[in-house]
Amino acid sequence: MTTLNVELAERSYSIYIGAGLLSQTELFQRHIQSKQVLVVTNSTVAPLYLAQVLAHLQAYQVAQVVLPDGEQYKNLQHINQIYDQLLAQKFSRNATLIALGGGVIGDMGGFAAATYQRGIPFMQIPTTLLAQVDSSVGGKTGVNHALGKNMIGAFYQPRCVIADTQVLTTLDDRQLAAGLAEVIKYGLIRDPKFFCWLEEHLSDLLARDPSALAYAIEQSCRNKAEVVAEDETETGVRATLNLGHTFGHALETALNYTGLLHGEAVAIGTCLAADLSRRLGWLSRVDVQRVVDIFQRCQLPVALPAHLTPERILDLMAVDKKNLDGKIRVILLEAIGQATLPVNVDQNVLVETLVHYGRD
């Protein structure tokens, strides 16, 4: 087991990474300070891992919420199902919420924990690669709104993150690739050596070599933990973690949170950000091609869905959280391994990129 710490003073916590952690009762009990525990999961994960988690909790008053699986259910209406259960069970402010699932469950469970009685303790047990390397770490919680992705939310840190690499064996290939999109992101924004390692070992990762996966998860979490420790509430460098996400979120919203997985939308968005960086004179054509190539080797999409117009995407980008006073701002690349802070971009150049990537 590897333990990484997210250093946030009194909100600090550990990320545990290793094979078989879901069977370690002690790890659960160490982080539960109350008698009441609510497990939030979804209909895909529940048959696979819920019983294993509940087995550790026989000494507690336990309740569960099983939500439908999918980004399209990440909304206030489904958060209400969690509140309903917490209140029906008369759960107190010291109750612990366990989010067992992928990024959607982590975001929803975290937001419910942040807002139930103005905040109760919670634990993240990410069951997808994407959640293990990105969304479970750093305390971003929230839900989507019909007009914008992740528009409702809170910064709220978990008590711990338990990333059992064993669970990745049940992940389908598409989910694995979507997670790799966020792994690749860390290389692109701040870790050029890691990016080179990824280029070299991508086939090991796609073949689910356990040690390659463990290394990639550790490096990703280490990068994320460092950025979050430096800038918890995204007043500066944390925004770089959003490389590709301004485009990506607009795509997800345009498609009503169906059709593209989050990591797939980020892959497309990152290709667009790389192209835009080239048009602004920062990135070479060769480097843009390296970005596109690595996503393509993962079988990730690298072009816009055909029916989306540049106007529609621009309109949705106008509500991104990085914007100020309504002006669109995006993260760009100054090099492979170095991202910019949010940059106001000339709308004409943005349109050129959108048109270029809309052709395929």
Add this chain to the structure above:
Amino acid sequence: MTTLNVELAERSYSIYIGAGLLSQTELFQRHIQSKQVLVVTNSTVAPLYLAQVLAHLQAYQVAQVVLPDGEQYKNLQHINQIYDQLLAQKFSRNATLIALGGGVIGDMGGFAAATYQRGIPFMQIPTTLLAQVDSSVGGKTGVNHALGKNMIGAFYQPRCVIADTQVLTTLDDRQLAAGLAEVIKYGLIRDPKFFCWLEEHLSDLLARDPSALAYAIEQSCRNKAEVVAEDETETGVRATLNLGHTFGHALETALNYTGLLHGEAVAIGTCLAADLSRRLGWLSRVDVQRVVDIFQRCQLPVALPAHLTPERILDLMAVDKKNLDGKIRVILLEAIGQATLPVNVDQNVLVETLVHYGRD
């Protein structure tokens, strides 16, 4: 103008108290750091004060949300109306939200600000006595759930509070009395001299003597600011501000947030807490009578609505935020001017109090 400070390190802010502050443009502009401003108010306050506030904002991109007036609308469904407007206007994370109204508007505006894009700046402009002395100060925001009052929320501090005492002239007598219930609370929990002053000057307050009202507001806000500075997220002494509220919230929930104003429910609840304190051997009959008397002089209710059974109230008290592991805990009085921290109470004694106060 009196300025009080709530000392919370980087979240510190000022409470401005005085007659005519709503006409001071500078006060508004000093606390707005962006071009986008959303004013949230209700249908009672809008005709009275919205134009006056908007007059200061002609240089900004301004939007407004006018909600229906009443505690029964303080729910997620109506918070959604605020999100809808923020997104329809493409408001960014540096937009400012102004909550113009009583406690309900302050709680809802604050919660929307806390959760839109994980937090945008907001200002409190309380227009009722209750909001000026209590709910606008301290950063408690949130909404009700059908199963419990204020069960969904966040701690989120405003950038400033502007309490214009002039607005109290348009307040109806019932609202004024409800506000006095919270004023009296500060005397009861930590300021025995202030309680004596209130007993002496209650008729001046009921006659809306401006200097008496200003003094009462200042003393209330000073008390509140001191408690909040000591314990922002209610891990200790802040809970004493909840004197009478465990009973009060249960009553409000039982009545579906209609029928009793919040301050009225608190008046009843405080009488019950005083009675319970006597039954446990802390408060004398004479002191309990002082508590009941001062509320009665305000024409506030001091007994339970006839149709509510002790069982129903107990059931609702079981989801109060002060509870731990599902056990009911209430704030009691050790003396006039001194409250306890939350206390586990023998359910039989609780029932005695509920039965006793249900007779009237």
